[in-house]
Amino acid sequence: MTSGGPAASFRGAALAFGRRTLWSGLNLDIQPGEYVAVLGGNGTGKTSLLRVLLGLQTLSSGTVEVAGAPVRRGSTEIGYVPQQRAFDDRTPLRGRDLVGMGVDGHRWGPRLLGRRAYRERVDALLERVGATEYADAPVGTLSGGEQQRLRVAQALATDPSLLLFDEALLSLDLQRQKQLAELVAQQRDRTGAAVLFVTHDINPIIDDVDRVLYLANGSFRIGSPSEVLRSEVLSDLYGTSVEVMRVAGRVLVVGAEVVDHCDVPGHHEGAAL
Numbered sequence: 257m258t259s260g261g262p263a264a265s266f267r268g269a270a271l272a273f274g275r276r277t278l279w280s281g282l283n284l285d286i287q288p289g290e291y292v293a294v295l296g297g298n299g300t301g302k303t304s305l306l307r308v309l310l311g312l313q314t315l316s317s318g319t320v321e322v323a324g325a326p327v328r329r330g331s332t333e334i335g336y337v338p339q340q341r342a343f344d345d346r347t348p349l350r351g352r353d354l355v356g357m358g359v360d361g362h363r364w365g366p367r368l369l370g371r372r373a374y375r376e377r378v379d380a381l382l383e384r385v386g387a388t389e390y391a392d393a394p395v396g397t398l399s400g401g402e403q404q405r406l407r408v409a410q411a412l413a414t415d416p417s418l419l420l421f422d423e424a425l426l427s428l429d430l431q432r433q434k435q436l437a438e439l440v441a442q443q444r445d446r447t448g449a450a451v452l453f454v455t456h457d458i459n460p461i462i463d464d465v466d467r468v469l470y471l472a473n474g475s476f477r478i479g480s481p482s483e484v485l486r487s488e489v490l491s492d493l494y495g496t497s498v499e500v501m502r503v504a505g506r507v508l509v510v511g512a513e514v515v516d517h518c519d520v521p522g523h524h525e526g527a528a529l
């Protein structure tokens with residue numbers, strides 16, 4: 257963090273495509289060390305929000321800053337784990353090359369750091385995500401969960417001040433989800449990074465989350481999990497009866513799927529949020 261102010265800041269921010277407004281009137285400061293979960297159904301603009309911070313998507317109105325400066329592409333202030341797309345079998349990269357691209361400014365091979373410091377940094381990152389064992393295998397031959405851990409190591413490589421995760425827990429089994437959630441919380445604690453975590457299921461990270469940004473219906477609610485994840489708050493946001501239940505320690509939202517764009521197989525009634 258270089259600015260001493262918020263890690264990210266939106267002022268009067270709106271995003272619309274054609275006549276469809278995804279969200280508007282967003283005023284949000286994300287403080288260093290703050291952990292924000294971004295929730296909402298398919299197509300509500302969660303990924304687009306991250307793309308705005310990455311300088312890949314322009315706001316329709318309002319402003320956005322990262323570390324006190326206008327957003328720009330390729331900022332080393334930001335670590336990003338995109339929504340998962342599998343690597344092709346023929347991708348000519350090993351796991352350690354992928355992580356190395358995060359260490360050395362997305363260039364091939366050791367350039368910015370000395371060869372030895374580069375290697376040590378990559379090894380340490382691989383170890384942190386538990387990927388040492390398959391670091392020399394071509395990425396396209398690895399499972400979705402293994403590839404995901406490498407992407408996380410790449411995102412953490414420069415100890416960025418803002419970490420963006422887009423559905424990073426998908427394709428991980430429960431134990432790996434827990435490990436990744438712990439890794440993110442540790443990174444936040446160690447470096448003071450702010451975290452913006454897009455997810456359809458808040459349960460694996462709920463103990464770490466400070467605030468929830470819940471997008472729906474062209475609008476949003478923001479607050480602590482206990483303020484936002486309430487039947488009356490989400491019913492008001494969705495404009496229909498939505499029930500938030502706590503079952504066996506898990507938060508379940510029932511009724512929202514009627515309004516959300518539920519075009520994803522497996523996204524069914526009683527979505528775990």
Ligand SMILES: Nc1ncnc2c1ncn2[C@@H]1O[C@H](COP(=O)(O)OP(=O)(O)OP(=O)(O)O)[C@@H](O)[C@H]1O
Nearest residue numbers: 273274278296297298299300301302303304305339
């Ligand atoms: N560049 C663009 N031009 C036009 N429409 C776009 C563009 N980018 C995104 N959209 C639309 O904006 C909506 C929100 O997309 P976005 O990917 O942000 O949703 P999301 O909340 O991340 O959804 P999901 O949970 O399905 O990943 C979608 O309907 C998408 O088609």
